[in-house]
Amino acid sequence: MSQTITLTAADGHSLSAYSAGPARAARGLVVVQEIFGVNAHMRSVCDRLASRGYAVICPALFDRTERGVELGYTAEDVARGRELRARISNDGPVADIEAAAAALPEGAKRGIIGFCWGGTIAWWGATRTTRFAAASCWYGGGIAATCEEKPHCPVQMHFGEKDASIPLTDVDAIRAAQKEVEIYVYANAQHGFGCDARASFDPGSAELAWRRTHAFLDRHLG
Numbered sequence: 001m002s003q004t005i006t007l008t009a010a011d012g013h014s015l016s017a018y019s020a021g022p023a024r025a026a027r028g029l030v031v032v033q034e035i036f037g038v039n040a041h042m043r044s045v046c047d048r049l050a051s052r053g054y055a056v057i058c059p060a061l062f063d064r065t066e067r068g069v070e071l072g073y074t075a076e077d078v079a080r081g082r083e084l085r086a087r088i089s090n091d092g093p094v095a096d097i098e099a100a101a102a103a104l105p106e107g108a109k110r111g112i113i114g115f116c117w118g119g120t121i122a123w124w125g126a127t128r129t130t131r132f133a134a135a136s137c138w139y140g141g142g143i144a145a146t147c148e149e150k151p152h153c154p155v156q157m158h159f160g161e162k163d164a165s166i167p168l169t170d171v172d173a174i175r176a177a178q179k180e181v182e183i184y185v186y187a188n189a190q191h192g193f194g195c196d197a198r199a200s201f202d203p204g205s206a207e208l209a210w211r212r213t214h215a216f217l218d219r220h221l222g
Contacts, residue, residue: 032118160189
């Protein structure tokens with residue numbers, strides 16, 4: 001079952017979220033959006049994870065500046081998403097993912113997975129909160145800038161070798177700072193290679209990254 005729910009963050013902010021999966025699941029996931037809002041692609045990711053037995057919540061991070069945002073993947077959409085993201089402080093999304101984690105079923109072992117902007121926020125979920133037992137971060141462009149932070153749970157990261165917005169020097173810096181983090185680089189992959197609604201989608205890289213993600217979550221969430 002899927003539905004839109006309302007969450008309240010610790011700072012009193014009210015936001016919407018997409019919820020899917022069994023209400024009494026033993027495993028829960030917070031899914032963190034790209035800069036395009038909780039759009040059809042993000043909902044499909046949630047639904048696929050819910051089909052594996054997870055309770056899933058994807059908070060609408062843009063609600064802090066504009067509600068109901070669902071963007072596509074044109075150059076104009078990218079510019080709009082970046083503009084919306086720039087208007088939100090880093091503390092807000094961290095409070096929002098904590099609210100999402102708290103709304104997962106009581107007793108569920110919690111993980112977090114994020115893409116693009118959400119990949120960075122998933123990293124902060126591991127370093128700036130103690131809510132999660134595992135974090136999977138897909139092409140998070142802001143991770144390198146905060147790579148010295150200490151994670152409180154196991155972390156896995158996925159990057160594209162041909163990503164024009166995340167240079168391999170950033171990936172090298174993360175590797176040097178975080179020797180316990182699983183880091184994978186996909187030779188044929190650009191930014192957004194896991195999104196089948198984008199021109200940069202790379203099916204082979206995405207399939208391998210998902211296999212690794214599922215195995216990682218199985219190890220740490222049971």
